[in-house]
Amino acid sequence: MATADLISRARAGDGDAFRELTEPHRRELQVHCYRMLGSFQDAEDALQDTLLTAWRGLAGFQGRASLRTWLYRIATNRCLNARRSAGRRPAKEWNVPGVEPPEPTRLGEVVWLEPFPDALLEGAFDVPPGPEARYEQTESISLAFVTALQVLPPRQLAVLILRDVLGFHADEVAEMLDSTVESVTSALKRARAGLQRRRSPAADREPSPASGSLSEDAIVAKFVSAYESADLDALVALLTGDVFMSMPPMPLEYEGRDLVARFCAGIFGTDRRFDLVPTRANGQPAFGAYLRAPTGIRHGTGLFVLTLAGDRICAMTRFENSVLPWFGLPRSLPSR
Template structure:
């Protein structure tokens, strides 16, 4: 392993999480991380150590994300979509396995995922890119304001102002639920099992038991979404098919229980479940076969 690899590889997973928070797309985040490492490799001989390697990489990655976001619309979920919007770019999920630290410390693993929950990622998309960067660098990564100012070629006063505005906006568009349960908890596992059983056995009653009365369901790629258990079940009845049509592999994504989903034997996409103490509060479905990894140990979940 080269000195460059030794110095930079430990940060690859957290940089992917960072770029995903900025961009709302797993695929774009992976591309920007590759670009970050290429830029870092090209300039590594000139790295003078004025900051840590980690902060240096975050500076490169953040500015690469800002370049990627120039002139771009925010990524959407159906529930955040302006009805007049055209040429929509949709939010994508991120499997936890891609960004979970290679650590034996459960607290480190949990902390690394909390800032990837779908409601937060969707809320971040409402912020102008530089405000988004400041909020993530300061609030998620706890990088000092003076360092953030250097990373973004601005002043500390501008960083503090941007952070204040970003917090205010995020409080409006991404309120935090206080009854979420960890995806590895017995309650979340039970709800995921009931959801999977409902689809695989074409059992609407299992889905009814799993959903909260105020549950919502949205399918990325569609401008329509559904609110309330009865309305969700009416829609689910039209797609549930017959036993065996659907097969699901349990996983976790965005710090939520999730499934890799197959329809009639073919990769179909992912479903991400927002689970609470009282049931599934939200089903967010992503019908994109490229999100389903190949069979085998490298399936990412």
């Protein structure tokens, strides 16, 4: 059915017509909200708010821009409102019984960061970015990129995503933000500089192997073997010298092979042993971590996401076990 006919029916209150109009854009809007907010849960809330706002405001859609652009305008402003009005989830204290972590390198700022399941990326990249986009779609969903975005001021963040990730023209972005082209251009310049400062240490790293490639499979298999057997030497051999470890919503961050090795030694030193169940998050290898209990039942303790550089691991991010259901993973596994 033609878009004009669907819009007419939706304006008359036809919910099925509205869903047919918006469903092709749902996944990409969800990813957009996630980039803006850094939180899977907050992105889902913002997406629902966007669709409700679009449903209620469809009578005001005049067709000067495409329906997709109009939806991005609503989603962007919903996310900006969320950034202004809601307090971020607070940091949590260290909560692993019997393990005393080493002194961290620093305390992280983005403790609200959450992983995004790869299973929900299907359809998100169906529309290619505009010709002015500067980032590959896979890079723009990575944990490192999303984390770096979160420290930008909200309007700079919005402008950079709309221009450099999605490739909208400056005049389109100005219209979305009720701003001017000059203001958008200035905000983009500042945002690029801020992002570069945040991400510059990774500039000289080897690229990560392609998703699902033999190279990726090889390093993932070595990681699983080392971690499940608590082989600290084998695990450390997989890490880059400047490897980075974080564990939101706990703010502890560790940088450097020696410090990360000390952290892992503390985990392994309590005779804690884990089984890892593979999945994917943010376009990266990920694993549900399950602690083996004396009863044989294995309890989910969290989710690891790996960032690879060449044939090494350059970052490990550990999330709480509350994220496991998003990946279709159970809270516990039966005994073998």
